[in-house]
Amino acid sequence: MRRWTVVGAAAVVALLLLAVAFVRWGPGGGSPAAAPSPSPDPTAAPELSPAQVYEAVAPSVVVVERLGTGDRVEGTGTGVVASDTGVILTALHVVKGGGAVRVTFADGTRSAATVEDSDPANDIAALAAATLPPVLVPATIGNSGRLAVGDAVVAVGNQLGMTSSATAGVVSGLDRLAAGDDGTRLAGLIQFDAAVNPGSSGGPLVNTRGETIGIVVALANPTRAGTFIGIGFAVPIGTALGGGPGEDGPQR
Numbered sequence: 001m002r003r004w005t006v007v008g009a010a011a012v013v014a015l016l017l018l019a020v021a022f023v024r025w026g027p028g029g030g031s032p033a034a035a036p037s038p039s040p041d042p043t044a045a046p047e048l049s050p051a052q053v054y055e056a057v058a059p060s061v062v063v064v065e066r067l068g069t070g071d072r073v074e075g076t077g078t079g080v081v082a083s084d085t086g087v088i089l090t091a092l093h094v095v096k097g098g099g100a101v102r103v104t105f106a107d108g109t110r111s112a113a114t115v116e117d118s119d120p121a122n123d124i125a126a127l128a129a130a131t132l133p134p135v136l137v138p139a140t141i142g143n144s145g146r147l148a149v150g151d152a153v154v155a156v157g158n159q160l161g162m163t164s165s166a167t168a169g170v171v172s173g174l175d176r177l178a179a180g181d182d183g184t185r186l187a188g189l190i191q192f193d194a195a196v197n198p199g200s201s202g203g204p205l206v207n208t209r210g211e212t213i214g215i216v217v218a219l220a221n222p223t224r225a226g227t228f229i230g231i232g233f234a235v236p237i238g239t240a241l242g243g244g245p246g247e248d249g250p251q252r
Contacts, residue, residue, distance in 0.1 A: 047208040053154040054166040056210030059137035061156050061164050063104040064090050064113075064127070064202055066097065078157035078203035079103060079127060080212060081138045082241065088127040089240055090202030091217045092118050095125055106164070109133035123186060123217045124240045125202075139204060142211025144236035147171055147190065155194040155216055155232065157203030169194030178218055178233055189233040190214045196232040205234040215240045 048056065057080070066075040077094030081087070088103060095101050101113045111131035118125045151171045159165050173191035192205060196219050205214035214234030221229050 047152075048210055050152075050154050050166065050168040053206050053208060053210050054156060057139055057154075057156055057204055057206050057212065058164055058166075059106045060139035060212075061106055061203065062088055063158050063163055064088070064094050065102045065104075066095050067100040067102055071100070071102075074099060076158060076161065076199050077201040078199065078216070080202070080204040080215070081105075081136065082126075082141065082212070084136065084138050086129055086132045086136055087116070088113065088129065089215055090125050090127060091215065092120060092123045092125040093217075094202050095127070101127060103127065103129050105129075105133045106137070107133045107135070119240075119242070120184075121186075122235050122239055123184065124215060124235055139206075139212040140210055141237055141241070142207050142209065142213040144190065144213040144238055147174060147207075147213060147236075149173060152208050153192050153194055153213070154206045154208075155192070155196050155200065155203060155234075156206065157196060157200035157216060159195075159197035159200040161199060167195040172231065176233060178220075186217065186233070186235070188236060188239060189217070190236060192232050192234060193230050194232065195228050197228050198226055200232075213237050 060081045062079040064077045064079045065073050068074040075094060077090055079088040079090035082089045095115055103113045104110045111129040113127045113129045116126050116128045149171055153171055154166055154168050156164060156166050169192055171190060172193050176189040176191045178186045178189060196216055200216050203216045204212040205216055207213050214236055216232060216234045218233040219228050220231035221227060
């Protein structure tokens with residue numbers, strides 16, 4: 001099982017160096033920034049329990065597989081339907097490296113998919129499926145610019161091959177940096193402590209209103225094991241959609 005590592009830099013008094021692993025799985029296969037607390041939004045939807053958050057987003061979560069010769073699965077990750085036209089957001093490293101891509105929707109619909117757009121600077125890819133399910137359920141998109149440290153979040157993904165797993169935690173930091181040993185550098189990341197593991201990459205990070213506010217791309221581990229020790233990272237949804245980190249972004 002091939003694993004990737006990235007290094008996160010966080011300066012408080014001294015520089016703390018962390019090895020960060022891109023969370024992907026398959027055979028063969030910051031600097032902290034002070035952020036003001038957002039003002040309460042009187043029009044915001046009521047907060048949901050983790051179970052209700054999962055129920056809201058699960059129909060939008062897909063399994064993403066990168067295939068090799070003879071349709072052999074070489075890498076597995078997660079994606080989320082991000083528009084009513086069927087655009088699927090995932091982490092670019094899940095599908096990077098050539099080969100065919102296959103997606104499986106929550107209702108079991110399986111389809112070939114193509115990479116329609118990519119953003120290497122943020123490790124994001126947009127996929128288009130050849131066949132959509134009879135009932136397409138896009139995720140509700142939130143505003144990651146309203147996040148504050150301590151906000152509750154739920155991560156949903158296919159970690160370690162266990163499809164559509166849900167874990168709960170909080171936002172641990174904002175505007176984090178990460179750098180990979182392959183030269184990849186990511187900035188403006190959301191740090192969170194909901195458990196993610198290989199296979200979680202590309203999955204949605206969801207707030208307590210059931211809104212997707214980030215795309216999971218990495219975890220930190222001081223070893224090369226590539227497993228979770230309490231620090232995960234997500235690209236803000238506005239960035240993933242091509243807007244800004246504090247914007248909803250256009251639904252491509």
